[in-house]
Amino acid sequence: MTRPDLAVETTRGVIQFGAGSWGMSWLGKIEQSAHFELRALIEPVAGAREAALAAGVAPDLCFGGLDEALAAGVEAQVGVVVTPPATHLAVAHEAMEAGLDLLVEKPLADTLESARELVDRAEELGRRLMVSQNYRFKRAPRTVQRLVTEGAVGRIEQVRIVYQKDPPFADFRVQMDEPVIIDMAVHHLDQIRGLLGLEPVRLRARSWNPSWSRFRGNASALIEMETAEGVQIIYTGSWCSTGAETTWDGEWDIQGERGGILWRQNQVRLSFTSVFDTVFLPGAHERDGTMDVDLDPVPLEERAGVLGELHAALDEERVPETHGRDNLRSLALVLAAVESARADGAFVELAPTEATAGK
Ligand SMILES: NC(=O)c1ccc[n+]([C@@H]2O[C@H](COP(=O)([O-])OP(=O)(O)OC[C@H]3O[C@@H](n4cnc5c(N)ncnc54)[C@H](O)[C@@H]3O)[C@@H](O)[C@H]2O)c1
Missing domain, CATH: 3.40.50.720 (NAD(P)-binding Rossmann-like Domain)
Structure with missing residues (x-):
């Protein structure tokens, strides 16, 4: 090798x-x-x-x-x-x-x-x-990051992320108050920042625990986030899903003014509002009217x-990348989500110091 x-x-x-x-x-x-x-x-x-x-x-x-x-x-x-x-x-x-x-x-x-x-x-x-x-350092997320940076679908205004699994944890996570938000969503909220370049400034969250959950704390959550530019991001996460499992990255539907980036099951797909955009795109090929994007090679994953x-x-x-001061911002999002969930979904504004922590 x-x-x-x-x-x-x-x-x-x-x-x-x-x-x-x-x-x-x-x-x-x-x-x-x-x-x-x-x-x-x-x-x-x-x-x-x-x-x-x-x-x-x-x-x-x-x-x-x-x-x-x-x-x-x-x-x-x-x-x-x-x-x-x-x-x-x-x-x-x-x-x-x-x-x-x-x-x-x-x-x-x-x-x-x-x-x-x-x-x-x-x-x-x-x-x-x-x-x-580590979730930033993989082929599919790096491909999504490149497409966003290149402006493939123009200005992004709405994002939906669904993550659901049923991992058989029997360790410290089982005793946490908000296991899925603190121990799992931290990856996805960090990806929102690191891959999409979006910095939420306010959010609200709810969390709950289905009767069959193996966790003491809430193992399902919904987090709604908004950036200063008005981008709306909706995230749902679950560690006690009885439904179809997503990958650990979850499924991402990223919508911009010219089209969408769909990232799911380690596949990245572009759809455009204009038919002319689907004629040719380097590194992508058309299938059923959408463009399948080849994943960027990443030497070390x-x-x-x-x-x-x-x-x-x-x-x-x-x-x-992902140095401690930058990461304060990802952690601030996670803990703001916990704070909101405890306040029955009240909006939480992120402090300006945290809002610029990664800059
Ligand atoms: N990035 C990822 O994808 C990912 C995946 C799994 C776990 N994690 C993270 O890794 C960390 C550990 O998770 P885990 O699942 O291995 O937990 P774990 O409970 O299985 O293991 C933690 C180990 O740390 C030991 N420990 C406790 N205090 C210590 C100390 N002072 N010095 C040295 N060792 C000490 C414990 O005895 C235990 O053996 C957590 O922060 C978790 O969120 C990250």
């Missing part, structure tokens, strides 16, 4: 925090990267450490705490935080103080105050802080793409 990341030779040592379900799959991503090498795995729960050992992690890489790893002489440049959201603040703080640049799993923190504290501290210490919004971007940003001494 061709490894596009092999061309560059820098390898940075990684300390990974958390060996839960997602953490275990992160280990493989780090192993496959030519840019990063695991130097330590920090996991306070003995049973999870044993599972990591049983899965093949070398015993001299497993530690119960960062202090133990540092005392053992572990040297690294980057921390990868894959612990539950409520622990991100403490874990990331400790890692930054130990000199590590950081890649933190979404959501950056469980409160905006904690997230701001982390971002401010990273800037004070001169550390890079990237949030793993999903978390490999996140690692590739972090590596490039560190080499080039710039902030990475």
Whole structure:
């Protein structure tokens, strides 16, 4: 297999925090990267450490705490935080103080105050802080982003996103108050910003929990958002769908003045209001009056793409895409949705500081 990341030779040592379900799959991503090498795995729960050992992690890489790893002489440049959201603040703080640049799993923190504290501290210490919004780093979303940037359908004024799955989670998510908004919609709300370039300034939300839900908190939600330019975005998400499942990205119907972009099931399709637009479009072919768009090649996808971007940003001494300050805005949307849902759908305006956080 061709490894596009092999061309560059820098390898940075990684300390990974958390060996839960997602953490275990992160280990493989780090192993496959030519840019990063695991130097330590920090996991306070003995049973999870044993599972990591049983899965093949070398015993001299497993530690119960960062202090133990540092005392053992572990040297690294980057921390990868894959612990539950409520622990991100403490874990990331400790890692930054130990000199590590950081890649933190979404959501950056469980409160905006904690997230701001982390971002401010990273800037004070001169550390890079990237949030793993891996959903941006895939072929279909990058294709949608290009079409929007090129103005393929003109000015966008209405967007509808439907996401529904029934994932068999039995972990911290089952106990969260608003699992689908906080742990899942953060991807989609971040995609609205990162791919469509839309920045909602007000929203209202409702959430509910069907009787069959395995979650204690609300596992279904509706979020209506509006940008300063008046673009209307309607999002529905569910983690207890008994209906047909969407992909993890959900299904996106993006409508502009000249036509629509339909993104579903990893296919991107354009429809135009003028028949003349369907005659020819480079990289697309007509089917049933709409244009199927070839997906743009992306050399490194999903978390490999996140690692590739972090590596490039560190080499080039710039902030990475989905850096911490940008991510405050995505998190602010999520927490505003929670606030609105708790207030029975009252509108919530986003504070101007958050509205410009990513700029
Ligand atoms: N980007 C994605 O697509 C995606 C997918 C799944 C999970 N996640 C995120 O990854 C994070 C972890 O999720 P998960 O499903 O692996 O959770 P999990 O509960 O399965 O595992 C978390 C692990 O972190 C450990 N931990 C707790 N405190 C720690 C500390 N102080 N230091 C080191 N380890 C500690 C726990 O013991 C546990 O083993 C969450 O933020 C979640 O939202 C992201």
